[in-house]
Structure formats: structure tokens, C-alpha cells
Amino acid sequence: xxxxxxxxxxxxxxxxxxxxxxADEASADAGSQASGDRPVLVVGTNAEFPPFEYVGDDGEPxxxxxALIRAVADRMGMDVKMxxxxxxxxxxxxxxKLDAAIAGMSITEERLLEVDFSDEYYEAVxxxxxxxxxxxxxxxxxxxxxxxxxxxTTGDSIASEINGADVKTYNKALDAVxxxxxxxxxxxxxxxxxxxxxxxxxxxxxxxxxxxxxxFEPEFYAIALPKGSEMIEKVNAALAELKADGTFDxxxxxxxx
Ligand code: ARG
Numbered sequence: 001x002x003x004x005x006x007x008x009x010x011x012x013x014x015x016x017x018x019x020x021x022x023a024d025e026a027s028a029d030a031g032s033q034a035s036g037d038r039p040v041l042v043v044g045t046n047a048e049f050p051p052f053e054y055v056g057d058d059g060e061p062x063x064x065x066x067a068l069i070r071a072v073a074d075r076m077g078m079d080v081k082m083x084x085x086x087x088x089x090x091x092x093x094x095x096x097k098l099d100a101a102i103a104g105m106s107i108t109e110e111r112l113l114e115v116d117f118s119d120e121y122y123e124a125v126x127x128x129x130x131x132x133x134x135x136x137x138x139x140x141x142x143x144x145x146x147x148x149x150x151x152x153t154t155g156d157s158i159a160s161e162i163n164g165a166d167v168k169t170y171n172k173a174l175d176a177v178x179x180x181x182x183x184x185x186x187x188x189x190x191x192x193x194x195x196x197x198x199x200x201x202x203x204x205x206x207x208x209x210x211x212x213x214x215x216f217e218p219e220f221y222a223i224a225l226p227k228g229s230e231m232i233e234k235v236n237a238a239l240a241e242l243k244a245d246g247t248f249d250x251x252x253x254x255x256x257x
Pocket of ligand 1: 045053103150153191
């Protein structure tokens with residue numbers, strides 16, 4: 001019975017995709033390339049954000065978000081095709097080139113004008129990455145500094161609001177951290193978990209500070225979908241199932257902790 005329902009749902013979704021409801025012809029193309037007969041969800045990411053997304057050894061996007069969206073799609077009877085692109089291009093590509101995006105993307109008022117978000121799946125906060133031994137500790141210490149951020153991120157918005165800050169934007173967060181190590185920027189503002197990954201990667205060279213110390217607000221990651229997408233309920237149902245049956249926690253354990 002359950003299987004039949006899943007098949008019917010998949011068939012319905014497939015028709016919706018092919019009819020251009022949830023997406024445009026890019027999805028239809030991708031759908032026709034499917035190896036089995038499952039429809040394909042074309043999902044954008046920016047694989048420069050470990051542990052949520054990075055380029056794996058096989059050259060393909062990997063990480064928590066990639067595993068999560070595959071699990072969500074699987075519950076919906078769909079396969080996934082990941083598209084790796086610049087973070088700043090994701091939102092505008094949703095509904096045209098992409099059926100959805102998963103990219104450690106925080107729900108923001110601004111993005112909500114252009115896309116819908118699924119239920120949140122992860123709480124985050126911006127962290128500050130500084131050179132080892134730095135005495136940056138309080139909000140006022142950020143003023144007038146040269147700050148590295150990834151272009152178009154919430155870290156970019158936060159940095160841009162700091163008094164006298166000279167904000168340097170990068171397409172890749174790693175390049176911002178490299179410039180921190182080389183002394184070209186004073187600090188980097190980036191989400192907690194990637195900050196922790198970079199702290200390990202540049203062990204002894206950089207330190208990280210919890211953004212709560214600078215009064216940065218919590219942020220919530222969610223899957224972005226086209227405005228008005230009918231898929232949202234199915235995505236949320238799949239997320240809820242994955243949380244209830246322990247799959248979600250297993251992915252957290254595998255990729256994040
Ligand atoms: N959470 C931040 C935001 O939504 C940064 C996300 C960056 N993600 C990425 N895959 N590069 O703006």
C-alpha cells in the first residue's frame with residue numbers, strides 16, 4: 001500500500017516536473033536522463049562550505065546537505081542531480097535552472113521575497129575567524145577592520161553593517177581564510193561549522209570565536225524552493241520522516257559531529 005502510494009506520488013511529481021509546474025525544461029531534460037524511471041530533482045549547491053557541501057574525491061558535490069537532499073528526494077520517489085554553482089547565483093536560479101537549492105542557506109527576509117523555504121533543518125550562527133593570538137573579542141573590535149566573507153552570504157550582510165568595515169568578498173570561503181593567513185584581511189565572518197573545519201585545516205594559524213560574543217543572531221538552514229512550489233509539503237513531510245526515524249541524526253553524526 002505504502003509502496004503504491006509512493007509510486008503514485010512519484011508519478012504525480014514526474015508529471016508536474018515535465019509539465020513545468022515545479023521547474024522548467026532543465027528539469028525535464030534531467031528527467032529524461034534518469035537511469036531508472038524515477039524523476040530527477042535538479043538541486044543547486046555551492047560546494048565550498050564543508051561539512052555541508054564540498055567537492056568529494058570523485059569531483060562531485062558531497063557533504064551533509066547533499067546526503068540530506070538525496071534522502072529527502074528518495075522519500076519522494078525521486079533521484080537527485082546536483083548542480084555546483086556560485087552561492088550568489090543560487091536564489092535567482094531556483095525555478096529556472098534549478099528545482100531547489102540546498103547550501104547551508106539561512107532563511108532571510110530578503111531571500112523570502114524570491115523563494116520559499118522548507119522547514120528549517122539546522123541552527124547555525126556566524127563565527128569570527130581570526131589569526132592565532134588575535135585580541136579581537138568584543139563587537140567594537142570588529143569596527144574599522146578588513147573583513148573577508150563569502151559573496152552574498154549572511155556573513156557578507158553582517159560584515160557590511162559593521163562601522164567602518166572594509167568588506168572583501170570572495171567566491172570561495174577558503175580563499176578568504178587563505179587571505180586571513182596571509183594577512184590580507186583581519187578577520188573572516190563565516191558560519192560556525194565551516195569555521196570549525198577551517199580551524200582544523202589551518203591548525204595553529206587561526207582561531208575561531210563564537211559569534212554570540214559579537215551579538216550575532218542564530219540562523220536557520222532550510223531547503224529553498226520556487227515561490228509557491230507545491231513540492232514544499234512533500235519536502236517537509238520527508239524531512240519530518242527522516243528526523244523521526246533517526247536518518248537525520250545519523251547524517252549529522254556522519255558528516256558534522
Ligand atoms: N548560511 C550562510 C547564508 O545563508 C552561508 C551559506 C553559504 N553556503 C555555501 N554553500 N557556500 O548566507
